[in-house]
Amino acid sequence: MNKTKSISLVVLILTALTFSNAAQAKLNVVTTLTDLRSITSEVGKDLITVESIAKGTQDPHFIEAKPSFMLKMSKADLVISIGLDLEIGWLPSILQGARNPKIAVGQPGNLEVGPMVEPLEVVKGNISRSEGDVHPFGNPHVTLDPIRAGQIAVIIGKRLAELDAEHATQYQANASAFDTRMKEKTKLWQARVEKSGVKKAVSYHKTLTYFFSRFNIENPAILEPKPGIPPTSGHIIDVIKIIKDQKIPVILVENYFDPTVTNKIKSDVPSVRSATVAVAIDGAPKIDKMDDLYEALIKSVEGK
Amino acid sequence: MKSLIFGMTLFSLGLTAQAQTKAFNPDISVNFLGLFERGTNISNDRTQVPHNGFSLQEAEVQFLSDVDPYLKASALLSVSQNPGTTDFGISPEEVFLESTSIPNITLKAGKFKMALGKHNQLHTHAFPFIDAPLIHQALLGDEGLNDAGISASVLIPAHWYSEMIVQGFSLSNDTLYKSTNSGSIGGLAHFKNLFDLTDDLTLEFGASGTEGNNQWGKTSSVFGSDLTFKWRPAEGGKYKAFIWSTEYLNGNRPGMSTDTAHLGGLATWIQYQFAERWWAEGRYEFVGLPYSSEIPLQNKQSALLAFFPSEFSGFRIQYDHLMTAGKAVQDHAIAFQYNVTIGAHPAHAY
Structure with a gap:
């Protein structure tokens, strides 16, 4: 009887560990903006966890580098940002404070999507701060174009597939579905604006x-x-x-x-x-x- | 024709190489602070720092870059007036390298501001007021505790932000240590905790202490604690915010012959942002905690109004009222400061 109980206990523990490992296997993604969180969620669905640093009611140029954000990033497998200097006033401090080499700039765990979707208003020639807070590498508000949002989903899908090859097909299929949906809806929205x-x-x-x-x-x-x-x-x-x-x-x-x-x-x-x-x-x-x-x-x- | 094409190709390659080289240049910025002061207890002698009238308070030139995949480095050179002369000198305010590739821990080596409390870690341009708190000036000197050494900061696995910093450093600080033995090493520990009480409100609590041999052959020490509330609403946070911060330092310098060998004091201040580019501040300071009749107790009140047209320029006006026990005349001072940054975009600390 005791032996049976012991075996049951071992099975229970192993089962718990298995589920625990399965939970841990989910990629932990942190995005700078809620738009990126939403797109990432469309791509990763329940295979990932994703949260955003900025809230949707905040000006993304001026987010405070709260240490609690460093704590979030310390556990992240992937950080997704816009780049194009949008987060320059706060993201470097959070990345440094996170002490997480996986998400350092240049690592697979760090993805800047803005430069990859043909930014507009890239400054050519000389630039001066007398022109205000200009972004020399282009306007960073790329997610407000549904077509670029679809492209961003594909980029994110590719990176998630690299980090979690086991589910690569699902990520790419989800990204492609989102991209297609945005393309189709954009035609309808364009018609409404025209009207x-x-x-x-x-x-x-x-x-x-x-x-x-x-x-x-x-x-x-x-x-x-x-x-x-x-x-x-x-x-x-x-x-x-x-x-x-x-x-x-x-x-x-x-x-x-x-x-x-x-x-x-x-x-x-x-x-x-x-x-x-x-x-x-x-x-x-x-x-x-x-x-x-x-x-x-x-x-x-x-x-x- | 061939030589022209060859020449153009070389020129083009040269431009590309030049652009690529520039990509590896460090981020460079210059911050400078101009000051106009008028105070009843401030000297009219322009060789003194500070002095009445116009002065260039400080210029800071900073270079910041990754060194390689493992390290980043920062060099901040300070240009300021040498006391006793009208000449200016350049000194390495902070020059250090920092690890970027070790999980959970950051190692640092070089000369840097020690993690004693909160205010000591700030550069002059980031001070909440134009001057440092009285207790910091009395215990740590004009430059604060800033020495050559090493540092390790560890992120403690907890549900809130919790960080432990341990530092070892050279004991050259004039007012606290000035150890005659360059081989003697001081120690410092700082325990920092920050809680998100709500999405809009944070509470930060820190405790820190430092100890090392002093010039009188004994051991000097300082204990500090700090408490800060910050409120910035997620909706409308561009236009309003509130900070209340208090810092206490208690130092002991055995062997020192003056009454201030054992000295404690606090500074508590509030900042209220009432428009996108405007805020007001108030500060109260008390030096003489724990109380001792032998110490010339000091009470100081300061009020400040700030206008920052952009992230890169700011103008502040500050009024101070200082009462010192045993001194019949109370001191008043008014200061106007401009604060300008050119070059690379600054990264803001919380």
Whole structure:
């Protein structure tokens, strides 16, 4: 009887260890942004765990390098960031504090996706900080283009497959499915923007550059006089003139900026519509997937 | 024609090689601090530091780069006025190498700011106020505890951020050690803990201590503790934030002939950010804890207003009021400082 009990106990322990090892076998991914977390989750599904450092309501340029983020990164198998200097003020400190050689820059556990999806606004020639907080390697807000989001999924799928070869086929299939879905939905979204008749829009920062580019919306004025510099009254007067001259119908204010700056514009140009928009997953309620994010942006353009 | 093509090819190769070489250049930045001060207890002699009127408080030139896949290195050279003259000198404020490839541990060697409390690890441009707290100046001197040595910091496996730092260093600090034996090594330990109370609020608690032989042939020591609350909401955090930080140091310098051989004090300060580029600060300091009638007790209150147009420039104005026991006249001072960084984008510490 005792022998049977002992055997049962050993089996129980071995089973527990097996399940424990299976749990540990999941790749632990940390992303800098919620958009990257969402795309990674689409690719890795239940084969991975993934969490984001920044929240969807935060300006990704200015995240504080909390030591608790270092703790998260210390246990990560893969860190996925945008690059293009978006996270330069905080990610290097977190990576250094994590003391995790697997995720050091240049290692397979460190993936920067921004440079791999043909960034826009890459600076050619000389550059100076008199032009504001310019990103010399290109505008980093690449995830707001659904086509580039699909490309990012494929890139992430490839890296996950390298790190976890056993599930390579699943990662690549999931990435491909997401990529295809984005391509198909983009056609529908493009048709809706076309139907809305909106050809021009104003934004607060150059956050929506890729979104505007994909949906053929011109962005002739930005509320910031220069990247990273808050709006001044003189610049707002210039913007009002551009809105009037070019008959711009809508202002989209990214929701981590102060939306009251549009009050003056709306009082001068009552016909202009102003919307505060989420520009990241979790940036507003019910923005849980990339599809939700693009859908909400399209509705803001449509005025719905 | 062939020679032209050959020449163009060589030129093109040269440009490529030049671009590739530049990619390996370290990140370079220069930070400098300009100051205007006027105080009842500040000298009018421009050879003194600080002195009334205009001065270049400090310029810091920093080079930062990976050395290879295993190490990174930082060299920060400080340009500042030599006390007693109007000349400026260059000194290696921090020059060190750091490991990047060892799991859970960071090893460091070189000359660097020792991990005694929080404030001692800050560069001048990152001080929350224009000056260091009184107790830091009294126990550690103008430059703080900053020496050649080695350091190991270990991330403790816990559910919160917990770090243990152990350091060994040369005992050259003038006010605390100034050991006559260069072979004598000091020790320091720092235990740091940070808890995320909510997504918006963190609590950091640290305890640290250092010990080593002093110039009087005895053992000097300092114990420090610090407590910091930081609040920055995930929504609207660009426009508002609050910090409350308190640091206590207690030093013992046996053999020292003055009344301040055993000296303790604290500094507690708050910072409230009320707009995207503006914040106000207040600080209270007390020197003389534990209380002793032999020590000239000091009370100081400071108020500061800061405007930072961008990440790379800032302007601050600070008022100080100092009361010293046994001194009939109270001291008042006002300082205006500009703080500018050019070059590589700075990495911000939490």
